């Protein structure tokens with residue numbers, strides 16, 4: 684059974700459709716990505732899974748339980764973590780306070796959880812007292828991911844984490860996510876337009892174009908930037 688199953692999902696903004704019957708599954712422990720240009724519906728897909736936008740058609744199941752009608756908070760409690768595009772950390776709260784907010788959903792003791800998460804994000808350890816808004820964009824992105832992980836999510840929905848981020852932090856994020864995959868058995872659904880980032884992190888890649896999944900990158904092309912570029916050029 685998949686951890687997440689999305690089938691025939693349609694989402695509209697008012698009367699204007701943005702997703703047209705999207706199907707995808709994410710298995711436990713899998714890293715799955717959705718690649719698409721600007722405006723193709725990537726953020727809409729994650730917002731729909733998280734319950735910020737209602738589905739007009741289709742079905743979303745998490746661990747086999749239908750999510751229809753379930754509010755965002757219940758989805759978060761069920762184990763779906765969301766790192767939105769633009770990060771949305773609390774700018775006036777310190778890094779530590781941001782992490783504490785993330786721990787509200789965790790069942791582990793707060794100090795223990797934060798210590799565990801900081802081991803995966805050493806750069807944040809030096810910044811704990813600084814206001815979130817005084818971090819660089821890349822540091823804020825790391826904080827947003829770390830804060831999400833503080834809530835013990837089973838599945839992480841990650842929206843364009845590389846947008847506007849310096850290459851060194853992108854590399855750090857890739858390493859951190861690889862480490863987390865190995866040690867925490869996290870499951871990831873990533874939406875991105877950065878092909879290099881997707882290539883390095885994904886076991887399966889779907890292409891989203893104008894609200895429709897136009898295809899999946901063949902397994903033989905996964906991890907091979909040149910082959911991925913060829914497939915993406917045909918499907919995007």
Ligand SMILES: Nc1ncnc2c1ncn2[C@@H]1O[C@H](COP(=O)(O)OP(=O)(O)OP(=O)(O)O)[C@@H](O)[C@H]1O
Nearest residue numbers: 696701719720721722723724725726727728768843
């Ligand atoms: N609040 C909104 N109201 C109306 N239309 C919207 C709204 N948000 C997004 N859309 C439209 O829905 C479509 C998909 O947008 P979405 O933000 O999901 O794309 P995206 O692939 O995440 O792109 P980007 O990388 O630019 O964020 C676009 O045509 C967009 O204009």
